[in-house]
Amino acid sequence: MGTAYTPPVADWWREPIERTEIWWIVLAFAWCIFMFVWMIGWHFVGPQNMSNETYRTTVDVYAAKVDAMTEKYTIRTDEATGEPVVAPPPGSDVYLAAMQWQYRPILELKKGEKYRLHISSYDVGHGFSLQPENINFQVYPGYEQVTTVTPNKTGIFAIACGEYCGGAGGIGHHSMLGRIYVKE
Amino acid sequence: MATTTSDFRVDPVSGLKIHRTANTLVKWNAVAAVVFLLVGGLFGLGVALTRMPSVQLLSPELFYLALTAHGLVNLVVWIIFFEMAVLYFLGAHVLGNRIATPRWAWAQFWLMLVGAALVAVAVLGGNSSVMMTSYPPLQAEPHFYLGLIIFAVGALIGCFVFLGTLVVAKREKTYQGSLPLVVFGGVTATVIAVFTLVSGAMILIPTFLWSVGLIGYIDPMMYRVIWWAFGHSSQQINVVAHISIWYLIASLVFGAKPMSEKVSRGAFLLYILFLQLGSAHHLLSDPGLTSAWKIFNTSYAIYLAVLASMIHGLTVPGSIELAQRRKGIDTGLFTWLRKAPWGNPVFSGMFLSLVGFGFIGGVTGVVMSVEQINMVIHNTMYLPGHFHGTLVVGTTMAFMAVTYWLIPVVFQRKIALAGMAKWQPYIFSLGAWVFSIALMGAGTLGVQRRHADITFAGQPLAYEYPEIAKGLMDLGEIFGVIMSVGAVMFIVVVLASIFTGERIAEDSAPWPKVEDADVVAERTGKKHVGMWGMEAPGTFVLAMILFATIVLYYFVNFKYLSTIWGLS
Numbered sequence: 001m002g003t004a005y006t007p008p009v010a011d012w013w014r015e016p017i018e019r020t021e022i023w024w025i026v027l028a029f030a031w032c033i034f035m036f037v038w039m040i041g042w043h044f045v046g047p048q049n050m051s052n053e054t055y056r057t058t059v060d061v062y063a064a065k066v067d068a069m070t071e072k073y074t075i076r077t078d079e080a081t082g083e084p085v086v087a088p089p090p091g092s093d094v095y096l097a098a099m100q101w102q103y104r105p106i107l108e109l110k111k112g113e114k115y116r117l118h119i120s121s122y123d124v125g126h127g128f129s130l131q132p133e134n135i136n137f138q139v140y141p142g143y144e145q146v147t148t149v150t151p152n153k154t155g156i157f158a159i160a161c162g163e164y165c166g167g168a169g170g171i172g173h174h175s176m177l178g179r180i181y182v183k184e
Numbered sequence: 185m186a187t188t189t190s191d192f193r194v195d196p197v198s199g200l201k202i203h204r205t206a207n208t209l210v211k212w213n214a215v216a217a218v219v220f221l222l223v224g225g226l227f228g229l230g231v232a233l234t235r236m237p238s239v240q241l242l243s244p245e246l247f248y249l250a251l252t253a254h255g256l257v258n259l260v261v262w263i264i265f266f267e268m269a270v271l272y273f274l275g276a277h278v279l280g281n282r283i284a285t286p287r288w289a290w291a292q293f294w295l296m297l298v299g300a301a302l303v304a305v306a307v308l309g310g311n312s313s314v315m316m317t318s319y320p321p322l323q324a325e326p327h328f329y330l331g332l333i334i335f336a337v338g339a340l341i342g343c344f345v346f347l348g349t350l351v352v353a354k355r356e357k358t359y360q361g362s363l364p365l366v367v368f369g370g371v372t373a374t375v376i377a378v379f380t381l382v383s384g385a386m387i388l389i390p391t392f393l394w395s396v397g398l399i400g401y402i403d404p405m406m407y408r409v410i411w412w413a414f415g416h417s418s419q420q421i422n423v424v425a426h427i428s429i430w431y432l433i434a435s436l437v438f439g440a441k442p443m444s445e446k447v448s449r450g451a452f453l454l455y456i457l458f459l460q461l462g463s464a465h466h467l468l469s470d471p472g473l474t475s476a477w478k479i480f481n482t483s484y485a486i487y488l489a490v491l492a493s494m495i496h497g498l499t500v501p502g503s504i505e506l507a508q509r510r511k512g513i514d515t516g517l518f519t520w521l522r523k524a525p526w527g528n529p530v531f532s533g534m535f536l537s538l539v540g541f542g543f544i545g546g547v548t549g550v551v552m553s554v555e556q557i558n559m560v561i562h563n564t565m566y567l568p569g570h571f572h573g574t575l576v577v578g579t580t581m582a583f584m585a586v587t588y589w590l591i592p593v594v595f596q597r598k599i600a601l602a603g604m605a606k607w608q609p610y611i612f613s614l615g616a617w618v619f620s621i622a623l624m625g626a627g628t629l630g631v632q633r634r635h636a637d638i639t640f641a642g643q644p645l646a647y648e649y650p651e652i653a654k655g656l657m658d659l660g661e662i663f664g665v666i667m668s669v670g671a672v673m674f675i676v677v678v679l680a681s682i683f684t685g686e687r688i689a690e691d692s693a694p695w696p697k698v699e700d701a702d703v704v705a706e707r708t709g710k711k712h713v714g715m716w717g718m719e720a721p722g723t724f725v726l727a728m729i730l731f732a733t734i735v736l737y738y739f740v741n742f743k744y745l746s747t748i749w750g751l752s
Contacts, residue, residue: 028491033486
């Protein structure tokens with residue numbers, strides 16, 4: 001007797017569970033535990049993990065760091081934009097700023113080397129999206145996140161914006177770009 | 185409050201004892217929902233036609249306006265209005281009960297309507313194109329936030345009217361023993377809804393005060409953490425609501441009863457305890473939160489809400505298989521499924537919702553909420569692909585399916601244009617399935633969401649997505665148009681039925697009722713069904729296919745993750 005829209009029998013909690021359900025629950029729960037352990041395990045054995053290093057900052061403080069790095073390590077001007085290309089040495093701190101509507105400065109890194117990449121925003125929230133690698137982080141004003149990155153391919157990489165950040169006409173969220181060159 | 189017999193009618197279609205006032209409230213909420221589905225769908229069509237690289241219909245200004253409107257209307261307004269109708273139906277109609285405090289229920293309706301109208305005025309004014317998420321420091325006009333707050337207060341009142349209605353049913357003994365499973369599902373949805381709406385108030389009230397200048401600063405990270413307790417949990421209400429509808433339809437169409445009340449109720453309980461932790465899914469690639477926090481929350485402790493969903497995914501089709509077998513279709517693995525009424529949109533819509541939600545929304549949801557894998561999909565087109573796979577393929581399809589059953593019961597009209605209704609679930613699902621999958625493909629290839637122009641035309645540092653990504657966007661949006669056609673078919677059927685459908689007189693002869701499968705089995709002496717020692721072996725095989733898909737897709741994504749730059 002019964003349906004899903006009528007009250008169940010009085011002692012429904014004593015009814016035995018059928019085998020189809022038991023096997024499925026056991027299997028599903030085993031997979032749940034596996035996924036939980038694997039996600040923790042990747043932090044120890046996997047080479048791609050979110051950084052846990054974040055600092056509070058202000059636009060002025062962060063801009064000063066970006067400018068100091070740009071002044072110190074500019075190696076040439078970019079052909080497309082005429083703007084400086086900055087090549088900080090391997091192992092150093094690299095400062096990237098998101099702003100309406102670009103990522104600056106343009107960077108040049110070496111393949112196989114580690115860099116401490118700092119990212120913050122000068123105005124609203126943005127998204128760091130490295131293409132075609134498709135690496136995506138959220139970026140806030142007031143927060144400076146530090147990720148240790150190791151480029152494993154050479155080439156020209158674009159940084160698109162992953163978080164809607166306003167704009168209109170030809171200029172806005174959809175036109176926001178930056179660039180990273182990776183050399184041997 | 186004393187009720188007289190004339191306050192109720194006995195519905196010839198369903199046999200339910202229906203409180204007239206409750207019925208009026210269900211009607212108005214359902215009609216408002218469908219009208220908003222139409223409005224939001226039109227904005228969605230504009231978005232789809234702009235995101236096709238080969239069409240690009242709208243200017244960026246209009247695109248961002250349309251995307252904001254589409255998100256709010258379809259993700260919030262259509263769904264919550266429909267859920268109010270569902271809650272009142274569960275509390276009053278299903279239990280043969282009167283609705284508590286009808287005046288407060290009307291307050292719910294009008295507050296939600298006024299709130300939605302205020303938001304609409306703000307968005308259409310053009311200065312509040314901040315997307316449905318409205319992340320500060322981007323700022324909308326004050327009445328944008330105020331409208332959302334009023335809407336949320338209305339919905340919160342609706343939740344308490346539902347809970348009050350349950351108290352009335354208990355006190356006036358309109359049912360015996362425990363609540364029916366679908367009403368228990370409604371309680372689950374309501375508990376989550378209260379959490380959701382309170383979170384929404386917690387963050388939107390200060391944001392409103394900020395927009396009028398009374399508060400100086402809203403921390404962008406704090407905003408996202410609390411906003412998603414509203415934004416994500418509101419979608420969990422939908423999951424619970426549409427799963428309850430699956431159970432309801434299985435019983436209505438097949439006379440099925442839950443395989444095990446204990447298991448299904450236990451799974452709903454897991455939702456109450458763990459589902460809301462999932463709002464962390466949106467914060468996995470954020471600075472300032474630790475991995476320990478992310479892992480605990482994104483996995484709902486130890487994936488306990490995923491476990492619950494996997495359980496419902498088996499028990500709903502399992503209950504259908506069991507009912508079919510008990511009624512005599514007990515041969516082979518899938519005869520029960522082949523002989524299901526595929527021409528009845530109540531069933532076909534429900535089953536398409538179930539399969540699509542599991543394979544498209546469910547599989548991808550489990551994989552994308554892994555902390556590390558989130559880095560290669562966060563805020564790409566994968567996201568809209570995924571949540572159309574849950575909200576459209578799953579929730580909206582289920583709501584449409586149950587509407588075909590509700591119209592004769594609630595509006596006392598037969599379905600007009602039955603031929604169109606028969607095809608509607610297939611066309612809508614075809615569009616929605618391919619749309620979701622194609623967008624997820626494009627997102628995997630890097631295409632970013634919420635972009636008015638994915639070609640970066642005219643930019644000095646221009647980047648071009650792979651050709652196949654652009655092709656997938658074209659393909660996806662073509663099927664987005666097919667999905668819109670399916671939605672319009674639904675709206676046409678609903679409006680035609682409500683206004684021109686053949687009237688069902690109150691005193692007409694009762695419609696034939698589907699017999700409980702249990703009763704049939706008792707009569708025919710069919711005690712043992714199934715094969716391999718399982719009562720629902722066909723469903724078990726289907727579940728194994730789902731399981732294999734999840735496992736395979738999980739490791740494919742880790743393989744892809746392992747090839748990108750080192751990050752730590």
